[in-house]
Every structure is written in structure tokens, then in C-alpha cells.
Amino acid sequence: MNAQTTTIRRVLVANRGEIAVRIFATCRRLGIATVAVHSTADADAPFVRAADAAVLIGGPEPSASYLRGDAVIEAARAAGADAVHPGYGFLSESADFAAAVLDAGLIWIGPAPETIEAMGSKVRAREAMEEAGVPVLPGARLDDAVVDDELRRQAAAIGYPLLVKASAGGGGRGMRRVEDPDGLSSAVASARHEAGAAFGDPTVFLERLVLRPRHVEVQILGDAHGTVSVLPERDCTIQRRHQKLVEESPAPNLDATVRAAMADAARSAAEAISYVGAGTVEFVLDPKGGAYFLEVNTRLQVEHPVTEAVCALDLVELQLRIAEGEALPPEAIDPSPVGHAIEARLVAEDPAADWMPQTGPVHRFAFPDDVRVDSGVESGSMVSPYYDSLLAKVVVHAPTREAAARRLADALRRADLAGPMTARDLLVRVLEHPRFHAVDHDTQFVQDAIGELARPLLAADERPRAAAAAALAIQAARRDAVPAGRLIPSGWRNVPALPQRCSFGGASDPVDVAYRLDRTGALAMLQVDGVDLGVELEAATAELVEFRVAGVRRRYAVRTAGDRVWVSTPRGQLELRVHSRFPDAADAAPEGSSTAPLPGTVLRVLVEVGDRVEAGQAVVVVEAMKMEHEITTATSGTVGALPVAVGDRVAEGAVLIVVDD
Template sequence: MPAFNKILIANRGEIACRIQRTAQALGYRTVAVYSEADSQALHVQMADEAVNIGAAPVQQSYLNIPAILDAARRTGADAIHPGYGFLSENPDFARACRQANLTFIGPSVEAIELMGSKRLSKLAMLDAGVPCIAGYQGSAQDDTTLQREAERIGYPLMIKASAGGGGRGMRLVHQREHLLEHVRTARSEAQNAFGSDELILEQALIEPRHVEIQLFGDTHGHLIYLGERDCSIQRRHQKVIEEAPCPVMTPELRQAMGAAALRAGRAVTYVGAGTVEFLLDRNGRFYFLEMNTRLQVEHPVTELITGLDLVQLQLQIAAGQALPLTQEDVTLTGHAIEARLYAEDPAQGFLPQTGEVLRWEPAPGVRIDHGLCEGDTIGPFYDAMQGKIIAHGATREEARRKLLRAVQDTQLLGVTTNQRLLADLLTHPGFIGGDFTTGFIAEHFSVIARQPATDEQLALAAALFYHHSARPHPPGLAGWRNNASTPWTCRLEVNDQIHSVTAAALPLTTDGRHATFVLNGIRRRIAYHLDGDRLWLPGLALTNRTQPVANPQADAGSGTLKAPMDGAIVDVRVNAGERVSKGQLLLVLEAMKMEHPLTAGIDGIVKGVQVATGDQVRNRQVLLEIE
């Protein structure tokens, strides 16, 4: 009998879509699970069957093990692929799948359990002879012990959630007086994200490279590695751009890192796809960071340089088949680079953003893994990453050039994204030269300004507002003339600033999605979305303020603290009547799996607190007032 026939994907978004493409191409039936917020999502539409497993919060849906197992039972699924994130590295889930006679497409429970703990995995790696960073990985977790161990290790040091990854529960501490504050935040974030507040401490390597080795093992005792990936371009300890091969890799270093990764895998008799992550210093010394017992977000760059489908390998191994290649068969061809497309505002400290997907047009000519549909709502409940843009070339420069064009040509309107930052990173001389570390963004992009509106964008916006207005007297645009020789004026708001635009009518045609216009003798075509007085252009949102509008509400500088995004209040630090100082922590907001501290904009007395711990809040909702 076949090992399995129908696969339930216990995940959402782009990875659920990615897994289904391979599974369906191989003849498997697929089952999607979805929360109430994802009922119309692309991964649901792609699946042969789909089951609603609960409300939007992850604890009630994508982390709800009984609901997922029940969905498998009801649909007759006989295998489960966990994707990455959520339950992918949860040993209780893997154990529950096997107890329910479901094939878990991943490693053994024992491997997940050991490698899912940074504390226990580091102890195991030391025993296996894998180079490790100095630190504390003991079981005692009280503040006194952590303070004592921090003094022994020395500053700067890293606090890390033992159970997790993705930058959650991770804090860099430069001075001892800040240790306990960061410990508290890391514990809280780790508990919320992974269900465990256990921490480890490590000596901080300042500005190393982050290089990882892709492993694959089968049930027949074979274990190989598929080269490496450089994941050094990060913000908040989360990856932004990844590539393969690593720009500074040598054959000797690759062999040494590969051998260390194999030792790590053999220490747990590893089966399936796994990644051993290392920190690499400028002297070529490398240190074990962690092992991820799952498929990685950045797996496409390995697929493009090896010609292998890593999901297909996972399915073959889970079905009991032997690896179809040996270490000697592994070849690396060309270069691949991946950019992660996040719904976030780099100018606001990378705050996650929510909103409706008004326009989604992936660029042609490259691989784009995503789970987006026009009309989707990007909410506060899940990760900010919306997709990945991946380019392959014969050389690194060819791959970089293709990726840059694709990043610039991909259109996601309706929500703020990191696209401009991605383009700036790809054109930075340090990145072009391959000379970067994990501190690259902090060093070169410590201040990220909002994108200002160009004269061309303002002129185009004015022309589009006019073009779509009712004639002959468009509301809010009285006095405009449909005559190229007659100038007209409007007031456009961009990033809270009003621009008075006086221009002659542009030669312009539109199909309602794209505008073709001629400005200064140059013909261009651009995507846009217009909804009443609100216009979205690539990387920019504008509002028609030609008619007088009411004064906006006071901002934080005048004492009113508003939510910077949709999310949940996880901590309230002050009470009404309490005196506070500018910069003092008032509230902590959790959104898209990260905690965001909200501070006072002025000195004063708390007039009122409008929220409590556990409240769900909307973007721009008033949370607290100071007078």
C-alpha cells in the first residue's frame, strides 16, 4: 500500500501554496486548513478540500492541535505537512500526528524536541564536537542566575528564546543595567510565540555573517548537505535577503561547515529537511547557532542552484524512499537571491502594517512565492511576510540585477511594504560587492525616511484625480479645466504634509488599473488604484484635500497615544492620574507575533487609559491620553 495519498497542510499563506503545488503535481490530494480570517485565502482556493479550524487568533486556529487532527480525520488525510512556523517544530504536534496514525512530513519527535530547545541542542552540539559560542544554557532560569551568568559571559550578549526562532524572544544587551528589562520582554514574547519562556544567554558576536547549511536525511541512513545560504541581511534578527552560494565561501570552508552540519545531523539521526545555522566571523571561524527541523523560508535559493525540489524530497523521504542522490551528486550552478516582501513600514522601525490588498501584480520573469489575492485583508494576527521574490542568474551580479528589476516591478497597493528598502539594499555598494554582515541594515540604514512624493508623482496624482472626476464640475476640483493650456491647482496630502499642485493637464490614458502618460517628453506606464479621495501609487498613498477637511486628531506629541497598527494590548504599565515622562514605556502592543513598546510623547499626567490588557485594538485607535 502507498505510504499516504492525501496531505493536509497545517499552515497558511505562501508556504501552504508552495507545498500544494508540488504535492498536487506529484498526484497527491491536498487539504487546507484555515481560520475565519483566511476563508477566501489563496491556499484555501488551491486545495482540493478545506476545513475551517477556528477564529483568527493563532491559538484558536493554526496552533489548535485537536482542530487540525480532527480536520485530517474528517477529510481522510493520511499525512500532515507542517510547513514552517506555527506547529512545524512542536514535538507535541508531531507526536500527536503519529499517535493518530498520520504520517508527519518531518523529522522524528526526538530530533524536534532536542533541536527545538536552543539550550539542549547546544549541549548536544558541544558533545558532538560542533563549534559553539560561549554562553549559558542551564536549566535554572531565575533572574539571579541569569544576572550572574551574564557577568561571567560579559557584555554585549544575546538573550534568546530557547524554544523559538525568527527573532522572537531575542534581545541584544549592551549594558548590565538593561539586562532584566530585556529578560522580561524576551520571556513574554517567547511565551506568547512558542509557549515556553525558557531563555539562553550567549556572547554576542558583533557583525558576523549568518550562514546556514541545508541538510537532508532519509530513513536508510543517508545524510547529505546541499550547499549553503547566506542570510546576513536582517532587521530585528529576522532575515530580509538571502542568497546561495555565500559570497565569501571557499571550497575548503564549505567542506568544513558541511562536515560540522553532518555531525550535528548524525547526533540526532536526522531524517527529512533540516538546516544547521552558523555565525561566521571575518577570520573564517564559524559557530553553531541553531538547527531548524523543518523547511526554511529561504529554501527557494537552494532549489534554484541545485535544480532540486526540496518539498518533493521531503515527500519522498516521508514515504520511506531513499534519497535519490549522494553527496558527490550535489552540484551548485549559478547564483540565486531572495528578497522577502513584508507588510511593514521601515520608516517606523519596521512596524507591521495592515490593510486591504487593492492591487497585486507579481513581476514576470522570476520566481515569486506568495499567498496573496486582490481583495485580501492583511490583518494583525499573522506574520508580516507576504511573499518572496527570487531570481537566479549565471553570476551573482546577474541574479542581483534580475531581482532588483522584479522588486521594482512587483505591485502591491493598499498597504505599506518594504519594497523601497529592498531596492535600496540591492543597489547599495556594500551589497553589490558582497561585503556585509548581520549589522548591515543597522549600519547603513539606521535612519530610514519616508519616501517623499516626487514632482512627477504629484503631477500624475493630480491628473488622475481630475481624470476620474465627474465633469464638468468635479467635486472638490471646481475651477479645473479640461484644457491643456489652462493650469489647475489641487491640494494633495502625502505623509501628513499638504502639497499644492499647479499643473497643466497631462496627456493621460487609463484602463482603470494602469495609467499611461507623457511628462517632459517621456512616456511611462504605472499601476494605480483610486478610491474616492484616496489614491495609491507604487510606494506612495495620496489623499485629495482640495476641499477643506477637519483638523486631524492630536498625535502623541500633544498627549494622545494612538495604536500604530491593529493588534492586542499585552501590558499596561500606567494608571490614570500617574505622572509620566517623555519616552516612558506606557503600553505594550503585540501584532504579527512581535511586541511593540509604546512610549509617552510628552511629560505630563495620565488623563485616562482607554484600554486594558487583552484588548484587541485597531490602527489609530486612541489608547491613552496625557495632559
């Protein structure tokens, strides 16, 4: 990239989901036309409709669409785009793709391919940072696959525990913790194998493991005129499996000396590699306050909105202006933060089930109007098994950290969500946790407190009332579906003494609701599991039920889709599944079977028909939503059937194995 100025007229976003929507919004505000590329699975996605034009580039698998640089460039030519924005993920940190975009005569909205290549290798990045005087953790480069005496001496000098880390990629793949010398060889071999499979590069290195660290990063901007700007840092310590959940800016309870040292190190890093564009320098902070370089992300970060909020800047606009050859404007040069911003990533996953990703239709997706929501889904969208399960980023900016955390937790509580399970309840519990407010947390906090954090928000004494509300809403919907039913009092029966019943199960424990309405529609009896609720019914429609509880009026919003029901209150949500009075035996899985928890592809089959297996033993590995999931047996016995093979696509609920007693 040089300092010559040009004008971008039409941007193709080589990405999908919320980041594509986000980039399109800025382009639209600036009067720049937009082009989306999409897979067959995303043909009806919101980001496709948000663009001025859209081009189909392949099938649902990322390797057949979003990772096909040639197809993206051809789409840009076909749609008349003159610039390509990569977003994050997919091809955003591919030096080869960036070079191909430039070779095609298009403008690349990002740093130079040489910069991406240099920083894409964590080994080369460490070496470059050391030369620039940026503090790095003690480590050792592994130039071959042999764990010899010299490497063992280097590992001993680094100190245990240590990490074996992949040089390429991220997200925790190709990373192994080593507690002592005995585990070094196997950890190196395992990390090499995973890194090679995930990133096409088996290179790994050793690095000291910082116990109980914080994760803090610094946003940088560089223009083609040689100016480097350092923006306020972001704290990304709240994580699970090396994936960020909550991010905030500025970093709380950070010593001013440490803050200044990190800013200086980030500036030195950017200047050392002549950085042009938006990027992030990531650091790990040890409990004593030492800050050490982790990596440079040569792209826009998922969590960029918190920086935008405290700086009153649009980072996507700045990316575009830098790509056009403009100098950074004064307001974007080393700005100071105003107030505090916190972002929560709402992901379709079940924290209580080892973070199992969730898929399926989104029936309802709405948030309060006073918060920023960057989302790639809406009511009616489908969460696909092919891609990351991030649904939205919810962002709040307030004068203080306490105010921001309180408002964000409240917005998450009040969100009207019906569809795949999310980590919403866990996010609220994190934001309200005393350790979060005291800044007494580290990257292990979520893992250590998962039993507490993964509990449902809705209190146990509220669940019977929520189930009762679901039953009354279903009854109201059935009445409304029959034209004559609107003329008959709700719950009218020829034999009024007999109650109506509705049984639920699913995500919650089984629950049975019995109710009776008199001939005027008034509530005559309401019991849950045989216990009278002692409430007064104020109103009941298909979507809203109001009870008076001990003199207090409480509202329960109800959403239904097929046999699934979601009851939402400001105090939490309850998901139920209606039990059929006449279940179809054909729908039941064979006894002793293990089924696919979500749609995916069979990666490995670990047993054969006739093998003896024990309860809890891993038998099949399924890949879905960029993660591998081990399927285990529920019972001990002999493998009687294996109806799947490696490479098979399986639907949610598909039988993978049958174990005979």
C-alpha cells in the same frame, strides 16, 4: 519513521499563507489531493481556494486555530487526509504535535518527534553538537534563576559582550545583549520572563556574542535508509531584528576551507541525531572566518526556494518522498550549485517607522512574469493583524550573483503594488548597495544604514510629476463615471480661466496640484505647489498618465482606493491620500490623544488617569502581528482619559489615551 514504503494520497497542510500555497502546488503536480485548514479570518484567503478541500478549525487568533493540534488532527480525519505537512512556524517544530499526528495513524511529513524535541532545546542541541564534534560558541547553561558567583565566573570566562538566549523558540525573543557584569542579573531576569511568556519555557543560557557576524546555514536531507545529503549553503546575513530579509545561495565570498568545514559539520550534526527529513543547520561566522553552530531547524525554511533554484530540486517533493519511505534520489545527494539565486522577503511593514507592521486590503499585487513569486496574497486579499505580515518571497536565479541581484531589484521596482506599505524600496536599496555587492556587510548592516536604506526610491524631483499624474487620473476617473462626461472634453468648464485643484497628504508631505485643460482636452496649465511642471500631457486615463518630460516620454501607473492613491513608475512609487475639501470634524481624534497604529490587543496599560506624563513616554503596549508595540505620548501633561483596558481589541486609529495640557 521507518524504511517501509507507503503511498501518500491526501495531504493536509497545517499552516496558512504562502507556504500552504507552495506545498499545494507540489502536491498538485504529483497528483496528491490536498486539504487546507483555516481560521475564520482566512476563510477567503488564496491558500484556502488553492486546496481541494478546506476545514474551518477556529477563530482568528492563532491560539484558537492554527496552534490547536487537536483541531488540525480532527480536520485531517474529517477530510480523509492520510498525511500532515506542518510548513514552518505554528506547530512545525512541536514534538508533541508530531507525536499526536503519528498516534492518530497519520503520516508525519517531517523528522521524528524525538529529533524535534532534542533540537527544540538550544541547550540540548548545543550539548549534542559538542558531543558530535561540531564547533559551538563558548557558553554556559543556567540551571536555575539565581545569578551567583559561579555564573559570574562562567560569564567572565565566556567574555563580554555576551548574549542571554532562550533555549526554546527563536526570532530574537528571549534574547538580551549584556555588555558588562553589572547588566547580567537584569538581562537574565528579562530574558527568562520573555521566553516564558513567548514559548512556555523560561530556560535561558549564556553564549559568546560574535560582533559583526555573517549568518550562514546549510540545508540537509536525510532518508529512512541512513543516507544524509548536504546541499549548498545559504547566506542569510541581511536581517532586521534577527529576522531575515534577503537570502542567497551559494554564500558569496566564502573561503573554500570554511565552506567545506561547514558542510562537514552539518553532516556530522545530521548523522549524530539520525536526521530524517528536510532540515537546516545554522551557523554564525565571525570576521576571521570561524564558523560556529547556532541551531538546527527541524522543518522547511522560509528561504528554501534559493536552494531549489541552484540545485534544480523540489524540496517539498523530496519531503513527501522521504515520508513515503523512499531513498533519496541520486540528484538530491550532495549536489553542487549551478548559478546564483537570491530571495527577497516582501513584508507589509514600514522600515522608517521602526518596522511597524501594516494591515489592510491589498488592492493591487502583481509582479513581472520572469521571476518566481511565492505568495499568500493577491489583488483583493486582506492583510490581517493576527498573523505574520509576510506577503511574498520574490526569487531570481541567474548565472552570476551580480545578474541575480540586478534582476531581483528590477523586478521589485516594477512590481505593481497598492495596499499596505511594504519594505519594497528598502529591499531594492539593499540589492543595489555597494556594500552588498562587495560582500562587505554583516547582520548589523540594515540597522546601521537604516537612514539611507529607508529613503523612498522615487527621487524628489519626480514626486511633483507623480502627484500631478494622480490628480489627472482622478479627474479622468470622475469623468468616466458620468456617462455624459465621456462626450465632453476632459476638464471642460464654463469658466475656463479657473484651474481645477486636487490636494494630497498622507504618507508624503502635503502637495497641491492645480491644472487646466482647454476645450479640446489639451493641457493648458499644470502646477504643483505653485510651480509650473513644464511637461506635455500625452495621455491621461483613470489608470495611466503619460507625460513628455524634456523630450522623454514617461508613464505613471495610477491605482486608487477610496481616498488613497498609488503612483508607480520603474523609478519608484508615491503613495498619497486625497484631502477632502470638507473634512468631517467627527473623524478627528481629540487633541492630545495617541491612537493605535494598527489593529491589535491591549497587553499593558502603563499609566492611570491623573498621572503626569512626558512627551515620548510609553503609556500603552499593543500586541499585533506577533510583535509588541509601545504607544507613546506626543505631548506632556496629565492623563485625562484612558478609554482602553488590558485585553481590549482595538482598531487602527482607535484612541488609546488622551493627555490634557
